[in-house]
Amino acid sequence: MMGDTALREQICLLAKSMFDRGLTGGSTGNISARTADGGLLVSPTGTSFGRLDPGRLSHFDTAGRLIDGDPPTKEMPLHAAFYDTRSSARAVVHLHSCHAVAWSMMPEVDPDNFLPPLTPYAIMKLGRVKLLPFFRPGDPAMGQAVRGLAGKRSAVMLANHGPVVAGKDVEAACNAIEELEDTARLAMLMRGVDARMLSSEQIMDLVSHFDVEWEG
Template sequence: MSERELREQMAMHGKSMFDRGLTMGSSGNLSVKLPDGYLVTPTNCCLGRLDPEAISRLDSVGNLISGKPPSKEAFLHLAYYGAREQERAVVHLHSTYSVALSCRADLDTDNVLPPVTAYFVMRVGRLPLVPYFAPGDDQLAEAVAKTVRTSRGALLANHGPVIGGRDLDNAVYSIEELEETAKLYWMLQGTSTRFLTSEQVHQLNERFPQ
């Protein structure tokens, strides 16, 4: 895709997620990795009203080249790319069910969601919890980079999910699957639930490697 097409794709996905209630206000941010830098959604910007031309263009080390100032959490995206060079896009949301999950005190921090469906395993896989840090804290970037070296996605405590993909479509579909699984998990609370077995998860990972 050309840079113009990528900008338009970011605006399209931002509006789609906003319209469906996956992000609200000026929360959430998207980025795409370019051969010589990054495109990042601007700070204090509603994803439902993204102007493709105003999207921030950063150089390879994060300096603003053009567009509006980038999201306050751009550093989180750059940390992710530094840890997972194969990924070309990153999405971070404050989506309701995932954020609610991130506030629970009884989570398995190594993997916060059980294998509810095959598509969660295929699109997200293991989802570790990153400890809480205040927004903008450099330690958050370090913690995310450390966590995603062994997992495509992570859940930031009392904050929300972040996940990358081979392109923006893939990253968006993955975070949507994550949010839907978090919703299902809450709906199933108090019921006798049949999760996928470890053997079933292994078979999926063998058949659909990430």
């Protein structure tokens, strides 16, 4: 398992990569990851993904106490909800990515299956994405809504706000949330077009072949 120093550097490297490509701007977005000893590293409140300092990440011990670093993101209840309900979650990332937010406002979106089946990759990396209603940023009710899913989803979309994805490690979580944004962008591009989407049979073949969490 990755050591603390390497994990800190990886968090900052991947966050900067997403910032540099416009996936989240200003001081938006937050990211966290489990340390080897079961603690947690979290991006601090009010920080930019483009300028995270590995030495100033919020560091929590296994009891959830802040032991060093700056104060954490106000979205901590959202991160905690994924860690507490999904045993496989070792990292959580939340962005304000433009196309995912735009797609969340469209009236035809299925709240139980946010992304249309346009490509195999979102299905493989995310399973079904749950669209949650709008919450005030930082509202603990967001975490309660995720807990209400009982660990059955690795990804949610906060309406008019942004996506949140849990993964087996930081790289997996970042790759998955980028796939979510790419698929939402395709959905916006295809809106109003009679696009040929994947069939139910093709979707279930992917779910079976890649052992995708799909029910719930």
